[in-house]
Amino acid sequence: MERCLELARRGGSRVLPNPLVGVVLVGENGEIIGEGWYKEYGGSHAEVVAIENVKNKKLLKNATLYVSLEPCNHYGKTPPCTDLIIKSGIKKVVVGCLDPNPLVAGAGIKKLKDNGIEIVLNHNTTQFQLLNKFFFVNQLENRPYILLKWAESKNGVIGSGEVGNPLLISGDWAKCYVHKLRSEYQAIFVGYNTVIQDNPKLNTRFFYGDSPIRITMGRGCELPQDSLFFRDEGRAIILNDVKNERVRNIEWFCPNSSLENIKGWSSDLYQKFDIGSILVEGGANVLQKFLDEYIFDELMVIRSSNVLAGKVLAQKVPDSIQLESIEELGKDVVYFYKNKPK
Numbered sequence: 001m002e003r004c005l006e007l008a009r010r011g012g013s014r015v016l017p018n019p020l021v022g023v024v025l026v027g028e029n030g031e032i033i034g035e036g037w038y039k040e041y042g043g044s045h046a047e048v049v050a051i052e053n054v055k056n057k058k059l060l061k062n063a064t065l066y067v068s069l070e071p072c073n074h075y076g077k078t079p080p081c082t083d084l085i086i087k088s089g090i091k092k093v094v095v096g097c098l099d100p101n102p103l104v105a106g107a108g109i110k111k112l113k114d115n116g117i118e119i120v121l122n123h124n125t126t127q128f129q130l131l132n133k134f135f136f137v138n139q140l141e142n143r144p145y146i147l148l149k150w151a152e153s154k155n156g157v158i159g160s161g162e163v164g165n166p167l168l169i170s171g172d173w174a175k176c177y178v179h180k181l182r183s184e185y186q187a188i189f190v191g192y193n194t195v196i197q198d199n200p201k202l203n204t205r206f207f208y209g210d211s212p213i214r215i216t217m218g219r220g221c222e223l224p225q226d227s228l229f230f231r232d233e234g235r236a237i238i239l240n241d242v243k244n245e246r247v248r249n250i251e252w253f254c255p256n257s258s259l260e261n262i263k264g265w266s267s268d269l270y271q272k273f274d275i276g277s278i279l280v281e282g283g284a285n286v287l288q289k290f291l292d293e294y295i296f297d298e299l300m301v302i303r304s305s306n307v308l309a310g311k312v313l314a315q316k317v318p319d320s321i322q323l324e325s326i327e328e329l330g331k332d333v334v335y336f337y338k339n340k341p342k
Helices: 002-009 046-052 081-088 107-114 126-131 133-141 172-184 192-198 262-273 284-293
Strands: 022-026 032-037 064-067 092-095 118-121 145-152 157-159 187-190 213-217 236-239 245-247 250-253 277-282 298-303 322-329 332-338
Touching: 002 022, 002 032, 002 064, 002 126, 022 046, 032 046, 046 064, 046 081, 081 107, 092 107, 107 118, 126 133, 133 145, 145 157, 145 172, 145 284, 172 277, 172 298, 172 322, 172 332, 192 213, 236 262, 250 262, 262 284, 277 284
Parallel strands: 064 092, 092 118, 145 277, 145 298, 187 213, 187 277, 213 236, 236 250
Antiparallel strands: 022 032, 022 064, 245 250, 298 332, 322 332
């Protein structure tokens, strides 16, 4: 099962918004006869890849399939994996955790059992659920997984409050770490004021990986056209209450929910654009709204050793959320918090 996790992680952000899945096939003599993982969105499922990688298909008879997530039993972009498992002659399946997707949710295991296949559910499902934390929130709460992030100086400053004067708060190590994080999320959200004042690039230029979809909110679509937000690089979405229109890589989107309703419009983004994860990087007003509405899953605060002058002060970390870990990155210290939904 540890090998299943290792294989599953190889899919990285390429599989989003689908889950990471790894499979190991073991013959009746205890030898590994095949492996596979889900490599990219819309591609072959891990079970299919693993079975195809078995050179001698006769070895599948009486083999055991280890899989990190319950096999699917419905038609999506690919046929049900349960049908292939049954047809292959595999006699035992060990499952890391159940699939939260209502179309599966135990039905995949039931179908395998009904066809005479022995099922073993892993006794410790936590690490398998954490592997697909985005997917679990998507399926159970019908919205993207949301991480709030900000960097603050030693004296609690997060911004200058002046147009064209963004503060450099954290060091190079932290900057690289944040850009790595950006590559792991499908989208990055910043408020209107941040776009105007800081004119950020919102890409992964300090780390190898795909840049996230840029998202901001502009009620009357009044963002300046010379903003870096409008550059011809990657996709960008502007939440607004005026129009639905796409021009090149820029999409103006009127959500079904009010722009004041974070849970509503984030759910609309998930339904309309398959955006399963969002990294929220500010500014202060935007972060506070997410905190007030309690719509977030994790919080990351980078605290610098520098003392800086600025008008914008950091938000208060809610007492109700749990500190999970602390990590030093050069001269900066990163605090990770986990939210428990009300």
